[in-house]
Amino acid sequence: MNAPLVFSAEVAAARQTGAPVVALESTIITHGMPYPQNVETAQTVESDIRAAGAVPATIAVMGGAIHIGLEPDALQTLAQASAVAKLSRADIAFALATGQTGATTVAATMIAAHLAGIAVFATGGIGGVHRGAQSSFDISADLTELAQTPVTVVAAGPKAILDLPKTLEVLETNGVPVITYGQDELPAFWSRDSGLPSPLRADSPDDIAAAHLMRARLNLPGGQLVANPIPANAEIPAATLAPIIARALSEADAQAISAKQVTPFLLQRIFELTNGDSLTANIALVRNNARLAARIAQKIAAR
Ligand code: PSU
Numbered sequence: 001m002n003a004p005l006v007f008s009a010e011v012a013a014a015r016q017t018g019a020p021v022v023a024l025e026s027t028i029i030t031h032g033m034p035y036p037q038n039v040e041t042a043q044t045v046e047s048d049i050r051a052a053g054a055v056p057a058t059i060a061v062m063g064g065a066i067h068i069g070l071e072p073d074a075l076q077t078l079a080q081a082s083a084v085a086k087l088s089r090a091d092i093a094f095a096l097a098t099g100q101t102g103a104t105t106v107a108a109t110m111i112a113a114h115l116a117g118i119a120v121f122a123t124g125g126i127g128g129v130h131r132g133a134q135s136s137f138d139i140s141a142d143l144t145e146l147a148q149t150p151v152t153v154v155a156a157g158p159k160a161i162l163d164l165p166k167t168l169e170v171l172e173t174n175g176v177p178v179i180t181y182g183q184d185e186l187p188a189f190w191s192r193d194s195g196l197p198s199p200l201r202a203d204s205p206d207d208i209a210a211a212h213l214m215r216a217r218l219n220l221p222g223g224q225l226v227a228n229p230i231p232a233n234a235e236i237p238a239a240t241l242a243p244i245i246a247r248a249l250s251e252a253d254a255q256a257i258s259a260k261q262v263t264p265f266l267l268q269r270i271f272e273l274t275n276g277d278s279l280t281a282n283i284a285l286v287r288n289n290a291r292l293a294a295r296i297a298q299k300i301a302a303r
């Protein structure tokens with residue numbers, strides 16, 4: 001039996017013609033941004049992808065099926081729903097089997113994109129190794145997904161709330177290429193520079209596309225992480241954010257926030273503590289990632 005996939009009209013048409021498609025996740029909509037900015041951003045990002053010559057496929061689980069591309073009314077409903085599950089590799093089959101509504105994280109979106117034959121996926125930031133992981137063991141399933149599912153994920157780097165050196169170490173151990181676009185330093189989500197050198201650097205979408213296809217020729221499992229620095233006019237300097245992140249982390253600790261709640265809690269607190277500036281930056285970086293992903297998808301389709 002095949003995976004239960006439902007395609008939007010736009011994505012179904014793209015599959016007929018071989019047009020480039022870019023996958024988008026839905027956890028950023030339900031757990032990463034407040035309403036109504038979440039739905040506005042999702043629509044804007046879809047438009048950015050179309051303007052760049054590709055077709056957007058926002059992915060979510062509804063009614064026992066993985067939706068590959070959401071019709072506008074479904075996107076609205078998802079963005080306003082309150083009890084949406086956050087689905088990763090561990091939960092997606094259960095959610096489908098029991099008819100739950102769920103938003104897909106980077107890991108689950110990669111699984112769905114691959115089932116649908118989509119090679120490129122744009123998001124904001126991936127999950128990674130949390131600070132204090134040596135005692136909490138909190139390491140995002142996004143990292144092990146990158147090691148096993150052949151999708152190129154365009155993000156603005158691991159989120160700055162994480163332990164970035166440990167995140168890079170786990171990616172390296174698992175054989176995941178980390179390719180920064182256009183600079184030598186790894187970006188850190190809201191900031192252009194993490195202070196860490198990037199393992200790899202690419203200066204064109206075509207090089208990223210070529211590397212994606214070469215991995216397949218080598219029979220290597222897993223995808224690529226493309227780290228695309230936030231545009232300079234939208235960044236929040238790392239020094240401005242550091243005390244805010246520290247405060248959000250200590251609050252999470254004091255309230256014993258754990259597991260799936262950690263990332264949404266921290267993003268919400270940083271949003272409040274920056275008076276919304278983190279959200280403005282988040283929107284700018286997601287749009288920037290969508291545009292780059294569309295160019296990579298075109299190059300893969302052309303090759
Ligand atoms: N990037 C954002 N906002 C988000 C996320 C990423 O800008 O909300 C989500 C993604 O879905 C990512 C998830 O996969 O956070 C990571 O969650 P965790 O740390 O629990 O694995």
Ligand code: MN
Binds near residue numbers: 138141259
């Ligand atoms: Mn976690």
